[in-house]
Amino acid sequence: MQLRLEVNGVPYETDDVWEGESLLYVLRERLGLWGSKNACEQGECGSCSVLLDGELVCSCLVAAGQAQGRHVVTVEGLGRDGRMSAVQEAFLEAGAVQCGFCTPGLVVATEDLLRHNPAPSDVEIREALAGNLCRCTGYEKVLDAVRAAAGTSR
Amino acid sequence: MDFHSPRTWADALALKAEHPEAVPIAGGTDVMVELNFNRHRPPALIDISAVPELAQWDRADGHLRVGAGVSYTRLVRELGPRLPGLAMAARTVGSPQIRNRGTVGGNLGSASPAGDAHPPLLAGRASVELASVRGTRLVPVEEFFTGPKRSVLAADELISAFVVRPAPGPEQFCKVGTRNAMVIAVASFAISLDPEHGRVGTGIGSAAPTPRRAAGAEELLEAELSAAGMWERPRPLPDGLLHRFAELVTSAASPIDDVRGSAAYRRHALAIMARRALSWAWADLMRNGNAPCN
Ligand SMILES: Cc1cc2nc3c(=O)[nH]c(=O)nc-3n(C[C@H](O)[C@H](O)[C@H](O)COP(=O)(O)OP(=O)(O)OC[C@H]3O[C@@H](n4cnc5c(N)ncnc54)[C@H](O)[C@@H]3O)c2cc1C
Ligand code: FES
Ligand code: FES
Numbered sequence: 001m002q003l004r005l006e007v008n009g010v011p012y013e014t015d016d017v018w019e020g021e022s023l024l025y026v027l028r029e030r031l032g033l034w035g036s037k038n039a040c041e042q043g044e045c046g047s048c049s050v051l052l053d054g055e056l057v058c059s060c061l062v063a064a065g066q067a068q069g070r071h072v073v074t075v076e077g078l079g080r081d082g083r084m085s086a087v088q089e090a091f092l093e094a095g096a097v098q099c100g101f102c103t104p105g106l107v108v109a110t111e112d113l114l115r116h117n118p119a120p121s122d123v124e125i126r127e128a129l130a131g132n133l134c135r136c137t138g139y140e141k142v143l144d145a146v147r148a149a150a151g152t153s154r
Numbered sequence: 155m156d157f158h159s160p161r162t163w164a165d166a167l168a169l170k171a172e173h174p175e176a177v178p179i180a181g182g183t184d185v186m187v188e189l190n191f192n193r194h195r196p197p198a199l200i201d202i203s204a205v206p207e208l209a210q211w212d213r214a215d216g217h218l219r220v221g222a223g224v225s226y227t228r229l230v231r232e233l234g235p236r237l238p239g240l241a242m243a244a245r246t247v248g249s250p251q252i253r254n255r256g257t258v259g260g261n262l263g264s265a266s267p268a269g270d271a272h273p274p275l276l277a278g279r280a281s282v283e284l285a286s287v288r289g290t291r292l293v294p295v296e297e298f299f300t301g302p303k304r305s306v307l308a309a310d311e312l313i314s315a316f317v318v319r320p321a322p323g324p325e326q327f328c329k330v331g332t333r334n335a336m337v338i339a340v341a342s343f344a345i346s347l348d349p350e351h352g353r354v355g356t357g358i359g360s361a362a363p364t365p366r367r368a369a370g371a372e373e374l375l376e377a378e379l380s381a382a383g384m385w386e387r388p389r390p391l392p393d394g395l396l397h398r399f400a401e402l403v404t405s406a407a408s409p410i411d412d413v414r415g416s417a418a419y420r421r422h423a424l425a426i427m428a429r430r431a432l433s434w435a436w437a438d439l440m441r442n443g444n445a446p447c448n
Contacts, residue, residue, distance in 0.1 A: 130335035131249020
């Protein structure tokens with residue numbers, strides 16, 4: 001099938017998409033947007049998190065055809081003018097990035113959290129990031145980063 | 155593979171009638187896992203996520219009719235106070251990402267004995283609305299499940315909605331798993347109290363081939379509470395009653411050993427959850443009198 005969608009404000013059109021492939025596959029393998037990571041393909045790790053029409057979803061669980069005509073924001077679309085977003089800066093500053101595999105998903109999920117709740121409590125941060133697994137940091141630095149980002153975006 | 159994208163409910167039903175072998179996809183949180191792992195390659199998908207009728211809920215003659223496509227996130231946000239038991243269960247589903255996409259219609263469609271929506275729907279005596287080009291029928295949730303991952307849904311039918319009364323009183327939901335998030339229930343239990351009519355509803359999850367009620371436990375509680383006049387004037391529940399209630403809940407289950415837990419553990423957990431859920435719901439009732447919440 002032919003798929004048309006907008007990613008990070010840019011319209012894309014791609015042919016020969018298999019209807020049952022995931023939005024994650026489309027982003028990575030067809031559009032060359034490798035920011036969203038593929039670790040589990042079953043919704044467990046959150047490293048493929050993107051915003052679909054403004055809603056936080058696992059792109060591995062969205063069928064390509066379901067993304068037809070929709071607006072997607074990936075980690076590549078968070079910064080402005082070649083600069084990282086406040087959340088991305090905070091992750092870097094706090095040392096919340098080790099191997100970095102989980103980072104795009106965590107950053108997108110954090111952006112989503114702070115959009116809805118600019119001053120989250122620790123419990124709210126934990127709840128909001130419960131769908132994002134990190135095998136390296138032990139999450140403490142991630143919490144630091146989110147708290148810091150909430151401070152700067154306040 | 156064909157991919158159908160109906161934009162109206164009538165088109166969705168016509169497509170399902172024409173392609174009974176096609177798999178509906180709503181939030182995709184079950185369907186996509188199957189596809190990604192090549193477990194199942196259906197000849198066609200019908201994407202019902204853009205059918206506006208499925209994403210709506212409304213009130214009619216004292217009941218709520220909630221479209222099959224309402225996500226868990228919306229359920230919590232928009233219907234939390236009216237359906238507290240279901241909202242509690244919805245809050246425990248997966249993660250924010252999963253709750254943004256996952257739907258009660260998809261939970262029912264998968265018909266897993268562990269589906270978290272099922273115990274509160276059973277406890278609230280909800281019905282499932284099934285539709286096809288042939289017409290619409292309303293099936294009590296209790297009669298909807300026929301076995302593990304099996305239901306009465308016919309090949310040409312879609313789930314349009316569930317219909318339930320707003321909670322007539324306190325409700326609770328309990329679930330045990332290995333951690334607090336992203337967990338499929340090892341066992342779960344829901345309770346709904348209707349002080350005005352002296353009725354009790356229950357639902358057991360993940361401890362039998364299908365979700366099921368604990369009818370004996372409901373009857374015991376209804377009988378004892380009305381005999382003691384406790385609905386009108388709630389007093390603390392006697393320990394013996396809590397104990398017998400928990401026993402009857404456990405005996406209504408028929409759990410198996412599997413990777414998530416043993417049958418013995420499930421029975422043990424169920425007894426504790428039944429006790430707790432009832433105590434918490436009863437404590438609510440004592441606090442708030444028997445004013446229905448909606
Ligand atoms: C990481 C992860 C965590 C999860 N955690 C939980 C959890 O804690 N608790 C829980 O209960 N579940 C959990 N699930 C399972 C899943 O999210 C739920 O079953 C959810 O309710 C499915 O809804 P959906 O809209 O995504 O369904 P889909 O995947 O779109 O569909 C599921 C099934 O229902 C059918 N279907 C969907 N809508 C209809 C309809 N309107 N009419 C007829 N058939 C229909 C589909 O054909 C398919 O067979 C989890 C899944 C993942 C990936
Ligand atoms: S790759 Fe999508 S959640 Fe893990
Ligand atoms: S930094 Fe390595 S997985 Fe999180």
